[in-house]
Amino acid sequence: MQRLKIDQDIKPLSEVRIGIANFIKQVHDTKRPVIITQHGKSVAVLLDVYEYEAIQEKLELFTDVQASLNQLENGQGIAHEDAKEKVLKRVQ
Structure with missing residues (x-):
């Protein structure tokens, strides 16, 4: 915008x-x-409607990032290698 x-x-x-x-x-x-x-x-x-949609998408992304950071602070994260393994299993 x-x-x-x-x-x-x-x-x-x-x-x-x-x-x-x-x-x-x-x-x-x-x-x-x-x-x-x-x-x-x-x-x-x-x-403009497209600008509004872009703002909404950014807000959703920031909300997701903040939720992830909160989970990490609360000890709910997983190790990088474990995350990589889970992602690769989904892709294959």
């Missing part, structure tokens, strides 16, 4: 209502989210 450009990517709800199709095209083309404000406060984010 591209970095947010404050001067281009924060829009009031009233402006988004009028030109929603343009904002959908903008997030798709730029891969940057649009922050939607109401009464001067951020209330929502408009995000």
Whole structure:
């Protein structure tokens, strides 16, 4: 996902209502989210669906890594050679 450009990517709800199709095209083309404000406060984010899916995949990966680290800290890990053997058995 591209970095947010404050001067281009924060829009009031009233402006988004009028030109929603343009904002959908903008997030798709730029891969940057649009922050939607109401009464001067951020209330929502408009995000390209592919960028959203990429974020979800990264979140799942980070969650899995954290779970694995927690298991290792609790003594639930296995030796490298044992893991390698299990993987090779599955592949063959």
